[in-house]
Amino acid sequence: MKRTLLALGLLAGTMFAPVASFAGQAPGAAADPDIAVSHKDRVYAAEQFSNTVSVTDPVDNKLLGVIKLGDPQPGNLSPLYKGQVLVHGMGFSPDHKTLAVVSIGSNSVTFIDTATNTVKHTTYVGRSPHEAFFTPDGNEVWVTVRGEDYISVIDAQTYQEKLQIKVPSGPGMQIFSPDGKYGYICSSFNPDTVVVSVADHQIVGHVKQESPFCPNIAATPDGKQVWFTLKDTGKTQVFNAQAPFDAIKTLDTGPITNHVNIVHNANGTFAYVTVGGLNEVKVFRTDNFEQVATIPVGNLPHGVWPSGDGARVYVGLENADAFAAIDTLTNKVIATIPIGQAPQAVAYVPNAVPDGDGTQNLQPLGVAGQSAHLQMVAKGKTEGDKVPTSVTLFDQGLSQVLQASVTGLEPKKPFVLALASHADGSGTLEPLSSFMTNPAGSAIVNAVGPIRQIVQNDAKAERRYLVIASMGADGQPGAIVQVQKH
Numbered sequence: 001m002k003r004t005l006l007a008l009g010l011l012a013g014t015m016f017a018p019v020a021s022f023a024g025q026a027p028g029a030a031a032d033p034d035i036a037v038s039h040k041d042r043v044y045a046a047e048q049f050s051n052t053v054s055v056t057d058p059v060d061n062k063l064l065g066v067i068k069l070g071d072p073q074p075g076n077l078s079p080l081y082k083g084q085v086l087v088h089g090m091g092f093s094p095d096h097k098t099l100a101v102v103s104i105g106s107n108s109v110t111f112i113d114t115a116t117n118t119v120k121h122t123t124y125v126g127r128s129p130h131e132a133f134f135t136p137d138g139n140e141v142w143v144t145v146r147g148e149d150y151i152s153v154i155d156a157q158t159y160q161e162k163l164q165i166k167v168p169s170g171p172g173m174q175i176f177s178p179d180g181k182y183g184y185i186c187s188s189f190n191p192d193t194v195v196v197s198v199a200d201h202q203i204v205g206h207v208k209q210e211s212p213f214c215p216n217i218a219a220t221p222d223g224k225q226v227w228f229t230l231k232d233t234g235k236t237q238v239f240n241a242q243a244p245f246d247a248i249k250t251l252d253t254g255p256i257t258n259h260v261n262i263v264h265n266a267n268g269t270f271a272y273v274t275v276g277g278l279n280e281v282k283v284f285r286t287d288n289f290e291q292v293a294t295i296p297v298g299n300l301p302h303g304v305w306p307s308g309d310g311a312r313v314y315v316g317l318e319n320a321d322a323f324a325a326i327d328t329l330t331n332k333v334i335a336t337i338p339i340g341q342a343p344q345a346v347a348y349v350p351n352a353v354p355d356g357d358g359t360q361n362l363q364p365l366g367v368a369g370q371s372a373h374l375q376m377v378a379k380g381k382t383e384g385d386k387v388p389t390s391v392t393l394f395d396q397g398l399s400q401v402l403q404a405s406v407t408g409l410e411p412k413k414p415f416v417l418a419l420a421s422h423a424d425g426s427g428t429l430e431p432l433s434s435f436m437t438n439p440a441g442s443a444i445v446n447a448v449g450p451i452r453q454i455v456q457n458d459a460k461a462e463r464r465y466l467v468i469a470s471m472g473a474d475g476q477p478g479a480i481v482q483v484q485k486h
Contacts, residue, residue: 065362308350
């Protein structure tokens with residue numbers, strides 16, 4: 001009856017027009033009502049190097065503070081350390097009252113009360129968990145234990161593990177069909193996505209991934225499609241959400257394709273894909289798979305989640321320590337919001353704070369907001385050329401965690417990130433980190449040390465310059481391929 005009245009009102013353009021449409025946003029169903037953006041909503045990001053969860057009010061696009069789950073280095077290196085390390089994954093309960101936050105380095109799932117920002121419980125699971133999400137009925141939390149070969153199923157009331165679901169090793173992320181019938185689990189180590197029956201926890205289907213490294217997966221609210229990303233090859237795949245779970249489409253999205261999420265608005269239903277190597281979000285229709293927008297957002301876009309009415313999408317910028325807020329009708333960035341270090345998973349939770357201002361137990365950003373940003377270009381290129389590699393130095397006291405989002409190199413080749421004596425890469429090279437590019441010619445490269453003090457040193461005699469060099473068969477650095485931009 002409500003749906004009929006709403007349709008009549010929209011056709012007439014009369015008093016029913018302001019009523020929220022019954023479209024539904026991920027991870028809900030199409031029949032769920034949209035929820036307009038309000039001060040009761042919160043946008044959360046899991047921040048890997050500051051070990052924080054940032055909390056943002058979407059009305060003002062203002063950071064309210066952070067929930068501190070752990071310390072930066074070197075505090076978290078102590079054998080007596082009790083906090084969380086590498087805060088990374090995130091999901092939320094169907095009643096919007098609980099966040100489930102995964103920390104890779106401490107093998108934990110932290111359950112947080114959204115109204116008060118307090119930790120309700122911490123559950124420890126197997127090696128290197130990656131993502132966690134509640135089943136649509138709210139009874140279970142499924143955690144992909146990526147360092148092993150199973151899904152840890154946690155009772156959402158007791159927070160205790162109740163069973164394990166054996167899957168191909170390296171499960172990357174799971175999401176559920178809106179009706180709660182299926183769990184879809186992609187793999188980060190094997191080219192095999194599995195479909196599991198939620199009722200009996202049995203595998204009922206397989207989907208071939210075109211490459212092994214899937215970090216993220218999303219289901220459309222109409223229950224018809226599942227989208228997942230392939231970070232190693234820069235592709236995004238779509239398959240049928242219902243048996244026989246057959247492949248529908250593969251899209252070339254770009255190097256370091258990270259996360260995907262689904263939005264329904266007045267223009268239709270769309271998939272928003274973050275492409276870290278291009279610093280862009282690409283938008284595709286879900287009916288004909290046409291790409292309808294390319295949105296420049298900032299350095300290394302990672303997590304992505306829509307508002308409760310699909311009017312906005314929030315994107316975590318991993319190498320910019322910020323949120324980009326996108327208007328989905330114009331596909332333009334309307335705000336950039338400073339948050340913690342290296343945001344990974346993102347969650348938009350409507351009505352997270354039913355009463356009050358929801359600022360209890362939040363802390364200021366502090367050192368978590370401190371970082372330096374550099375760029376690298378192909379050697380011999382001019383200043384106007386596109387920058388293939390962004391570098392962020394996340395402050396951890398006197399040292400920094402360096403993270404480079406490297407693109408523009410030969411695929412499946414060894415390289416080394418190093419410090420050079422001179423800006424053109426000549427002179428002695430001091431290796432920081434060796435790496436192998438993926439099939440898309442990209443890589444995420446990390447190093448730790450007092451690097452900012454070296455590469456931004458005013459004393460020319462002591463200053464060094466970041467470079468990327470090819471690696472020879474003898475294990476020694478070869479030709480310089482990228483240099484630090486000044």
